[in-house]
Amino acid sequence: MGSSTLSRQNFLRGGAALAAAAATATKATPARADVKKHFKLAWTIYVGWMPWPWAAEKGIVKKWADKYGITIDVVEVNDYSTSINQYTAGGFDALTITNMDTLAVPAIGGVDSTSIITGDYSNGNDALILKDKTSFDAVKGQKVNIVEYSVSQYLLARGLQMHHMTERDVKLVNTSDADMAAAFETPAVTAVVTWNPIVLQILQDKKAHEVFSSAKIPGEILDLVIVNTPTLKANPDFAKALVGAWYETLGIMLSNTPEGEAARTEMGKLSGTDLAGFDAQLKTTYLFSNPAKAAAFTRSGKLVTTMEYVRQFLFTNGLMGQGASSADVVGIEFPNGKILGDSKKVMFRFTDEYMKMAASKSL
Amino acid sequence: MRLINRHPNPRLARVLTASPFVAVAVVYVIASTIRHAANPDDKLLPTIAQMGAAMWRMAAQQDMESGDYLMLNDTIVSLQRLLLGLGISLAVSFAIGVSVGMIPYLKRLFVPFINAFSMVPPLAILPILFIVAGIGETAKVSLIVLGTAPYMIRDLILRVEELPRPQIIKAQTLGAGDWQIALRVVVPQMLPRLIDSLRLSLGPAWLYLISAEAIAAENGLGYRIFLVRRYFAMDIILPYVAWITLLAFFADLGLRWLQHAAFPWFAGARAQ
Amino acid sequence: MSVLAVRDVWKLYHGRPVLERINAEIGEGSFVAVVGPSGCGKTTFLRMLMSEERPDRGAILLDGLPLPLEPTHDRGVVFQRYSVFPHLTVLGNVVLPLEFARSRRLGKLFGIAKQRAEEEARTMLEDVGLTGAAPLYPAALSGGMQQRLALAQALIRRPRVLLLDEPFSALDPGTRADIHALMKRLWRETQMTIVMVTHDISEAFRLGTRVLVFERPPVQPDGAQGGAVVTHDIKVHERNIDKLQSRRATPTGDGPGAVSVTSRDDLATA
Numbered sequence: 001m002g003s004s005t006l007s008r009q010n011f012l013r014g015g016a017a018l019a020a021a022a023a024t025a026t027k028a029t030p031a032r033a034d035v036k037k038h039f040k041l042a043w044t045i046y047v048g049w050m051p052w053p054w055a056a057e058k059g060i061v062k063k064w065a066d067k068y069g070i071t072i073d074v075v076e077v078n079d080y081s082t083s084i085n086q087y088t089a090g091g092f093d094a095l096t097i098t099n100m101d102t103l104a105v106p107a108i109g110g111v112d113s114t115s116i117i118t119g120d121y122s123n124g125n126d127a128l129i130l131k132d133k134t135s136f137d138a139v140k141g142q143k144v145n146i147v148e149y150s151v152s153q154y155l156l157a158r159g160l161q162m163h164h165m166t167e168r169d170v171k172l173v174n175t176s177d178a179d180m181a182a183a184f185e186t187p188a189v190t191a192v193v194t195w196n197p198i199v200l201q202i203l204q205d206k207k208a209h210e211v212f213s214s215a216k217i218p219g220e221i222l223d224l225v226i227v228n229t230p231t232l233k234a235n236p237d238f239a240k241a242l243v244g245a246w247y248e249t250l251g252i253m254l255s256n257t258p259e260g261e262a263a264r265t266e267m268g269k270l271s272g273t274d275l276a277g278f279d280a281q282l283k284t285t286y287l288f289s290n291p292a293k294a295a296a297f298t299r300s301g302k303l304v305t306t307m308e309y310v311r312q313f314l315f316t317n318g319l320m321g322q323g324a325s326s327a328d329v330v331g332i333e334f335p336n337g338k339i340l341g342d343s344k345k346v347m348f349r350f351t352d353e354y355m356k357m358a359a360s361k362s363l
Numbered sequence: 364m365r366l367i368n369r370h371p372n373p374r375l376a377r378v379l380t381a382s383p384f385v386a387v388a389v390v391y392v393i394a395s396t397i398r399h400a401a402n403p404d405d406k407l408l409p410t411i412a413q414m415g416a417a418m419w420r421m422a423a424q425q426d427m428e429s430g431d432y433l434m435l436n437d438t439i440v441s442l443q444r445l446l447l448g449l450g451i452s453l454a455v456s457f458a459i460g461v462s463v464g465m466i467p468y469l470k471r472l473f474v475p476f477i478n479a480f481s482m483v484p485p486l487a488i489l490p491i492l493f494i495v496a497g498i499g500e501t502a503k504v505s506l507i508v509l510g511t512a513p514y515m516i517r518d519l520i521l522r523v524e525e526l527p528r529p530q531i532i533k534a535q536t537l538g539a540g541d542w543q544i545a546l547r548v549v550v551p552q553m554l555p556r557l558i559d560s561l562r563l564s565l566g567p568a569w570l571y572l573i574s575a576e577a578i579a580a581e582n583g584l585g586y587r588i589f590l591v592r593r594y595f596a597m598d599i600i601l602p603y604v605a606w607i608t609l610l611a612f613f614a615d616l617g618l619r620w621l622q623h624a625a626f627p628w629f630a631g632a633r634a635q
Numbered sequence: 636m637s638v639l640a641v642r643d644v645w646k647l648y649h650g651r652p653v654l655e656r657i658n659a660e661i662g663e664g665s666f667v668a669v670v671g672p673s674g675c676g677k678t679t680f681l682r683m684l685m686s687e688e689r690p691d692r693g694a695i696l697l698d699g700l701p702l703p704l705e706p707t708h709d710r711g712v713v714f715q716r717y718s719v720f721p722h723l724t725v726l727g728n729v730v731l732p733l734e735f736a737r738s739r740r741l742g743k744l745f746g747i748a749k750q751r752a753e754e755e756a757r758t759m760l761e762d763v764g765l766t767g768a769a770p771l772y773p774a775a776l777s778g779g780m781q782q783r784l785a786l787a788q789a790l791i792r793r794p795r796v797l798l799l800d801e802p803f804s805a806l807d808p809g810t811r812a813d814i815h816a817l818m819k820r821l822w823r824e825t826q827m828t829i830v831m832v833t834h835d836i837s838e839a840f841r842l843g844t845r846v847l848v849f850e851r852p853p854v855q856p857d858g859a860q861g862g863a864v865v866t867h868d869i870k871v872h873e874r875n876i877d878k879l880q881s882r883r884a885t886p887t888g889d890g891p892g893a894v895s896v897t898s899r900d901d902l903a904t905a
Binding site for chain 2 (some may be wrong): 685687706708710711712714716717718719720721722723731734735736739740741742743772773774775778788789792794859874
């Protein structure tokens with residue numbers, strides 16, 4: 001295995017998850033939050049989220065927190081699934097997470113969350129790879145090794161849909177991402193869906209052919225920063241500080257300067273790879289470096305369509321909660337006021353407010 | 364009277380036994396109620412009713428996709444893997460344990476190797492196991508065998524060595540040869556000890572089974588737990604954990620009963 | 636000719652002698668009791684007789700031939716403990732030697748052959764007074780009954796020599812008296828040759844026709860100590876017990892005729 005396994009979707013490891021979650025058992029998530037001064041953001045290793053630890057290390061987060069008179073802890077959680085569970089249990093105020101997982105865990109779990117930053121989308125980071133076959137249609141009837149219920153499965157479902165098949169046409173074998181590359185080396189494994197850097201690693205094998213990737217569904221697998229909605233309403237300054245720090249950091253790392261290269265080198269190192277490895281992953285990740293563009297994307301009808309796909313996917317797989325009769329059990333609210341699902345039970349909100357403030361330099 | 368000499372009466376003893384279980388249940392219900400008052404959709408500590416509903420769905424209703432009863436299916440598949448793995452461990456450790464324990468040449472040849480090998484954490488060499496055994500059923504069973512057999516072999520060698528030397532001399536003075544000593548003196552005395560060894564290996568066997576199912580699987584109790592963990596479905600995880608605990612408890616009970624029933628001499632012999 | 640001949644036997648542990656210059660001719664039908672203080676090497680001597688250990692010098696002959704290199708069925712043994720098999724019933728324990736003899740491969744008899752062996756075993760059990768205990772496991776027996784069983788088991792294949800290693804030391808006095816009587820009767824009936832190690836001097840003289848006393852010389856000023864030698868070789872006639880009593884009253888330690896019994900320590904289990 002490469003040392004730079006993505007932790008975003010890496011949920012099978014880290015058995016401490018349940019114990020850690022239990023530790024927060026008595027901290028119930030309040031429906032109405034108090035004004036407070038101290039906040040916690042949880043992040044996990046993933047190319048699109050590496051700006052956070054770097055910004056914390058360089059004092060950028062502190063600078064913005066000071067500006068609003070608050071403090072922000074930037075906490076690494078070594079397991080993506082654990083970070084979501086802890087956020088949902090009330091252990092964190094803000095979290096780096098995908099759009100699909102936000103709907104499936106905190107939203108379904110009754111924790112109202114607002115996405116304040118549309119950070120990036122996977123633009124080839126996730127892929128379906130077949131052994132010895134070069135066309136998508138060859139996947140029919142195969143066993144597919146995959147991290148089930150992850151964005152990988154969403155990608156596969158979308159690919160099947162685009163090729164007039166359904167998940168019934170394949171057989172899924174839930175496989176830990178940590179062992180995916182090793183699994184591909186065994187003769188019985190002929191099809192895998194996984195993410196970078198594992199994709200890059202598997203593709204080094206001459207028998208491996210990428211037949212579908214997230215580049216074919218751009219803008220659907222989104223990486224966000226979400227904040228607990230009651231906390232956000234009581235403390236909008238927290239969101240302002242986060243957004244301010246975020247775009248300042250992106251500005252530095254994406255600049256074609258020695259400082260930018262140094263930043264990317266350090267982020268690469270923090271995620272267990274080097275500059276070349278980090279840049280290779282950035283190539284298949286569309287980072288919204290311009291806050292105005294990020295805000296516009298968040299307002300677009302495209303996002304509504306994407307979330308419709310996502311919630312139907314979750315519903316089909318029984319992930320919308322017990323006894324859900326349709327994908328409408330919770331509501332998703334968009335910046336233009338449109339709501340998908342139950343408008344009386346909105347648990348997932350997209351806002352462009354803070355990104356717009358960053359664009360107009362009014363933070 | 365000293366504390367060490369005070370004993371509860373039978374009624375109080377039962378109350379004492381039950382109280383930690385009751386206490387845990389009460390604490391759980393209280394914590395769950397508090398969380399659900401704040402958030403009716405709380406996932407961390409589902410209510411008893413929610414867990415009951417989840418279990419009903421898993422145990423008594425057919426899965427829409429496959430038409431299986433998922434919990435039953437998971438249980439059968441997991442138990443098959445567990446039994447096959449432990450069965451192989453048992454056979455291997457019995458053959459190796461008895462012969463190595465008895466024969467000095469084999470002892471020299473294998474004991475240091477087995478001792479060193481048993482220190483290798485099987486989970487750390489998974490990629491090698493995958494190449495050798497694939498990632499299908501063979502790999503899962505192999506992992507259980509690798510996880511339990513070295514301990515059982517070492518244990519059995521020790522048990523054979525523990526047989527009083529006078530017994531072995533005595534058998535020889537009664538005219539027994541190697542085979543006869545193995546079949547009539549050593550093997551029959553090792554069988555009940557093998558059950559002890561098996562009982563102690565049940566815990567690790569479950570651990571390796573669940574690890575194997577977490578790594579790559581299409582079904583099984585461990586598969587289900589790790590799958591739904593992704594969506595924080597504690598309403599399924601907690602009853603599954605309880606179910607696994609119950610299965611392990613009854614397996615242990617069954618083995619104790621078997622030891623008692625099949626080897627009536629053993630309890631008395633051990634007491635001496 | 637003697638059944639057992641011990642010729643100038645030495646035994647060393649870590650280069651130091653434990654036994655030195657041991658010579659003994661043990662005649663057919665004799666009952667030799669070996670006594671001595673603990674640590675004097677009497678158990679080592681018995682272990683050499685059963686081929687559990689080998690002399691470093693000298694030779695032991697059985698019927699004029701060198702002793703086999705491993706235990707064989709011509710020398711039966713009874714230990715103080717662990718002499719019977721806990722996983723077999725009383726009957727099974729006595730049938731086992733017959734099964735070893737008659738089923739070379741499995742060591743197990745079936746059908747008629749098994750019935751016949753069981754009949755022989757029952758006769759043997761009757762002889763030692765264990766008829767009623769046949770279906771029990773050894774753990775259910777008292778210490779005295781376990782040793783009766785051990786005797787029955789050792790005797791059923793009629794060994795040339797019976798070696799006893801502190802066989803009655805762990806028994807209480809009443810039980811011991813009963814089993815002494817049994818031992819004596821069995822010895823007379825079978826005319827067997829017996830070598831018994833014991834630290835109980837009265838037992839030695841009560842049962843033995845001959846008593847060998849092992850003793851180590853005192854430690855030298857420089858710390859060196861020689862191995863034990865046979866200091867006394869006493870022919871015992873029956874009804875010699877009164878004489879024994881007077882000997883026991885003699886102070887121990889000095890005087891060539893003294894026999895010292897210093898400890899109840901039991902080497903057989905060490």
